[in-house]
Amino acid sequence: MATHGTDPDRDRWLPVRGRATDAQRLAGGLGWFSIGLGVAGLAAPRLLARLIGAPDRGKTPAVLRAVGVREIASGLGILSQPRPAGLVWARVAGDVMDLALLTSALGSRRARPGRIVAAAAAVAGVTALDALTARQLSRQDGATVAPSREHAVTVRKVITINAPREQLYRFWRDFTNLPRFMRRLESVETMGERRSRWRARGPGGMVVEWEAEVVDDKPNELIAWRSLPGSRLSHAGVVRFTPAPRGRGTEVAVEMAYTPPGGTLGARMAKLVGQAPEQELQEDLRRFKPLMEAGDIVVSEGVLYGVARPAR
Amino acid sequence: MRATCWIDKRTVRVEQVPEPKILNQRDAIVRITSTAICGSDLHLYNGLVPTVKRGDILGHEFMGEVMEVGSGVKNLKAGDRVVVPFPIACGACGLCQKALFSLCENSNPNAWMAEKVWGYSPAGIFGYSHMLGGFPGGQSEYARVPFADVGPLKIPAHIPDEKVLFLSDIFPTGYMGADNCNIQPGDVIAVWGCGPVGQFAIKSAFLLGAERVIAIDRFPYRLRMARERAGAEVINYEEVDVHDALKELTGGRGPDACIDAVGMEGHAPGLIGAYDRVKQATGLETDRAHALRQAIMACRNGGTVSVIGVYAGFIDKFPFGSVMNRSLTIKTGQAHVQRYMKPLLERVEKGEIDPSFVITHRLPLDQAPRGYDMFLNKEDDCVKVVLTP
Numbered sequence: 001m002a003t004h005g006t007d008p009d010r011d012r013w014l015p016v017r018g019r020a021t022d023a024q025r026l027a028g029g030l031g032w033f034s035i036g037l038g039v040a041g042l043a044a045p046r047l048l049a050r051l052i053g054a055p056d057r058g059k060t061p062a063v064l065r066a067v068g069v070r071e072i073a074s075g076l077g078i079l080s081q082p083r084p085a086g087l088v089w090a091r092v093a094g095d096v097m098d099l100a101l102l103t104s105a106l107g108s109r110r111a112r113p114g115r116i117v118a119a120a121a122a123v124a125g126v127t128a129l130d131a132l133t134a135r136q137l138s139r140q141d142g143a144t145v146a147p148s149r150e151h152a153v154t155v156r157k158v159i160t161i162n163a164p165r166e167q168l169y170r171f172w173r174d175f176t177n178l179p180r181f182m183r184r185l186e187s188v189e190t191m192g193e194r195r196s197r198w199r200a201r202g203p204g205g206m207v208v209e210w211e212a213e214v215v216d217d218k219p220n221e222l223i224a225w226r227s228l229p230g231s232r233l234s235h236a237g238v239v240r241f242t243p244a245p246r247g248r249g250t251e252v253a254v255e256m257a258y259t260p261p262g263g264t265l266g267a268r269m270a271k272l273v274g275q276a277p278e279q280e281l282q283e284d285l286r287r288f289k290p291l292m293e294a295g296d297i298v299v300s301e302g303v304l305y306g307v308a309r310p311a312r
Numbered sequence: 313m314r315a316t317c318w319i320d321k322r323t324v325r326v327e328q329v330p331e332p333k334i335l336n337q338r339d340a341i342v343r344i345t346s347t348a349i350c351g352s353d354l355h356l357y358n359g360l361v362p363t364v365k366r367g368d369i370l371g372h373e374f375m376g377e378v379m380e381v382g383s384g385v386k387n388l389k390a391g392d393r394v395v396v397p398f399p400i401a402c403g404a405c406g407l408c409q410k411a412l413f414s415l416c417e418n419s420n421p422n423a424w425m426a427e428k429v430w431g432y433s434p435a436g437i438f439g440y441s442h443m444l445g446g447f448p449g450g451q452s453e454y455a456r457v458p459f460a461d462v463g464p465l466k467i468p469a470h471i472p473d474e475k476v477l478f479l480s481d482i483f484p485t486g487y488m489g490a491d492n493c494n495i496q497p498g499d500v501i502a503v504w505g506c507g508p509v510g511q512f513a514i515k516s517a518f519l520l521g522a523e524r525v526i527a528i529d530r531f532p533y534r535l536r537m538a539r540e541r542a543g544a545e546v547i548n549y550e551e552v553d554v555h556d557a558l559k560e561l562t563g564g565r566g567p568d569a570c571i572d573a574v575g576m577e578g579h580a581p582g583l584i585g586a587y588d589r590v591k592q593a594t595g596l597e598t599d600r601a602h603a604l605r606q607a608i609m610a611c612r613n614g615g616t617v618s619v620i621g622v623y624a625g626f627i628d629k630f631p632f633g634s635v636m637n638r639s640l641t642i643k644t645g646q647a648h649v650q651r652y653m654k655p656l657l658e659r660v661e662k663g664e665i666d667p668s669f670v671i672t673h674r675l676p677l678d679q680a681p682r683g684y685d686m687f688l689n690k691e692d693d694c695v696k697v698v699l700t701p
Contacts, residue, residue, distance in 0.1 A: 289417065294402040295384065297421075298459070300446040301332070301447065302447065307368055308442065309317065
């Protein structure tokens with residue numbers, strides 16, 4: 001029996017979810033470490049100050065409390081995000097800040113230099129670990145969607161469609177078809193074999209346009225595309241068509257990444273107003289499937305009008 | 313047009329609503345000539361199925377005359393007389409091609425809702441909540457029928473509505489309940505529930521070669537119908553212990569297969585019945601599964617438990633140890649009606665069965681609220697209500 005990951009291509013485009021890499025496990029450990037340190041800073045700032053050799057009065061306890069809040073926030077973030085690379089990088093920045101704070105504490109009269117140096121050495125060690133983890137996580141993130149670009153949002157979904165992959169590939173390869181099942185897209189115009197111009201509705205009805213190019217194209221197997229540099233919306237996507245076992249049609253795996261205008265913040269805002277990108281891609285694929293299998297996407301009065309009865 | 317709308321728990325009303333339009337190219341609009349209230353509509357009526365909204369049109373058993381077809385429907389034309397199966401199915405997806413029509417992968421536009429509750433979504437169903445599609449039902453004057461080139465079955469002019477209306481649901485449902493029992497010569501089948509589906513399960517078990525069928529209910533008039541019209545031996549569970557009675561009636565073996573035609577609103581005497589009612593009323597379990605528990609315990613070693621009564625969510629005190637240790641097989645599902653309609657129409661045409669025997673009440677559509685009420689409360693010996701728009 002083949003196991004997941006023996007097909008190098010499959011690994012490149014679709015890392016299997018749920019199987020944590022070393023870096024992901026390390027990030028989890030760092031998340032818990034953050035929370036522990038944060039709780040200590042918040043609950044017992046004076047004790048912590050004495051421990052690291054800093055003065056236990058004056059501004060120090062307040063600073064340690066603030067550091068505690070930062071650590072807890074970063075720990076929770078790392079543990080809750082599926083792709084915490086950015087947050088681990090933020091930890092590196094925090095570590096550098098801590099080193100600066102420790103250095104400035106050396107100047108205080110009440111400081112105990114021996115302990116401060118020991119604390120700084122510990123922080124330096126953690127910094128190195130954070131940086132290493134962050135670098136590995138970024139690399140893994142970058143590998144999932146065409147080359148090395150950090151995106152605010154990355155989503156993956158897979159669906160089985162009872163149709164030959166030649167047909168599915170052909171339909172998808174003509175990007176002008178995509179708005180027929182991708183609800184955000186208003187139109188896609190093609191400009192030659194590899195270039196296309198996309199027009200989509202963002203949160204709140206805002207219209208975004210960008211140009212994209214095909215970066216990889218293996219007939220009947222996969223299509224990868226990416227927005228051109230300088231686009232307002234930075235976007236990359238790949239669709240892969242794999243025969244399902246024994247006449248079950250084709251497994252269509254789609255991975256998309258994008259950074260909306262406004263970057264990560266924009267993506268967060270979009271999520272807040274109820275635009276869940278995972279769900280959107282799932283629903284789009286659920287529309288692609290009937291279009292290919294049944295020639296149409298069935299609608300219901302309940303969906304159209306909110307109640308299961310015809311409307312005028 | 314007039315349509316039966318869900319208003320609130322135990323309230324339906326016949327209201328004026330706009331007529332349906334073609335929305336998809338494979339749609340047809342059907343003018344309804346006969347429709348019926350299903351036992352499973354009572355679960356909606358009692359407010360036990362989530363995602364039903366005020367104003368939703370109910371009804372999934374209907375037939376009528378094709379008025380209009382979309383551009384993608386080539387096998388039907390205006391004027392054709394059709395029975396419409398209750399599950400909506402595209403005919404092209406992987407599961408439709410395996411004849412598992414009630415699991416069509418393309419007919420529930422609200423599949424995401426069902427996935428939250430059940431893991432994956434089944435097919436859309438007419439008039440049966442938003443999580444099953446949000447499609448208006450057929451207890452009305454007209455209905456839009458999606459995938460009309462796959463579902464509706466044409467009916468010859470000489471067969472009256474009442475003989476074929478139940479091909480839309482309860483006859484195939486009862487038949488599938490028996491079909492899932494894999495009946496062998498000599499088999500004794502027990503059927504819980506002598507409502508319309510139970511009656512058809514009994515009849516179907518005989519059609520499929522059962523030696524004997526034993527039916528279980530508590531209403532004497534329903535047991536009488538099961539005995540006199542469907543040919544079953546009967547047990548009134550309020551009078552005797554079902555488990556012991558079945559054991560005795562089967563030489564101590566237990567029935568070879570047990571069919572649950574009751575579903576999520578089972579009644580039970582005594583403590584376990586009170587337990588289920590309290591837990592269901594307080595939302596701690598969604599389904600009262602007394603009949604299913606009893607069917608499992610009663611089934612012979614290595615036998616089959618076939619479930620066609622509707623369950624919505626979660627049940628407590630499920631005797632899975634009995635299932636596992638005694639090698640029982642559980643088979644279930646919403647009926648794959650499209651699979652059974654044609655062969656069952658042939659049986660009707662050959663005179664092997666006249667499905668109209670379950671009808672006890674014929675009402676005009678406007679009296680749908682009264683129909684729901686009398687069906688729920690088993691007034692006037694009600695078994696099946698047919699409505700005429």
